Amino acid sequence: MSRIWTSQEVRDLMSSVNDLGVRNWQAIANRIGTRTAKQCRRRYLELGIANFVRQRIPPPPPPPPPPYVLFLEL
Numbered sequence: 001m002s003r004i005w006t007s008q009e010v011r012d013l014m015s016s017v018n019d020l021g022v023r024n025w026q027a028i029a030n031r032i033g034t035r036t037a038k039q040c041r042r043r044y045l046e047l048g049i050a051n052f053v054r055q056r057i058p059p060p061p062p063p064p065p066p067p068y069v070l071f072l073e074l
Contacts, residue, residue: 002039005035005043009032009034009035010043010047012031012032013028013032013035013040013043013044013047016028016031016032016040017044022044025037025038025040025041028040
């Protein structure tokens with residue numbers, strides 16, 4: 001079992017992911033210096049950072065409302 005992540009390691013992880021992206025876990029681990037690539041990826045997923053990054057991307061605008069047809073009684 002691995003030791004608890006320090007707040008500094010988490011900050012380094014977040015900064016590294018921001019700089020390097022989510023595909024280069026070995027480079028992220030090298031930058032942190034105290035964790036393996038597998039540990040970094042696992043912690044990233046545990047923190048829900050992936051969801052946070054997705055939330056920063058604005059959702060597409062809603063579709064326009066359907067046209068209204070008025071029926072008049074004659």
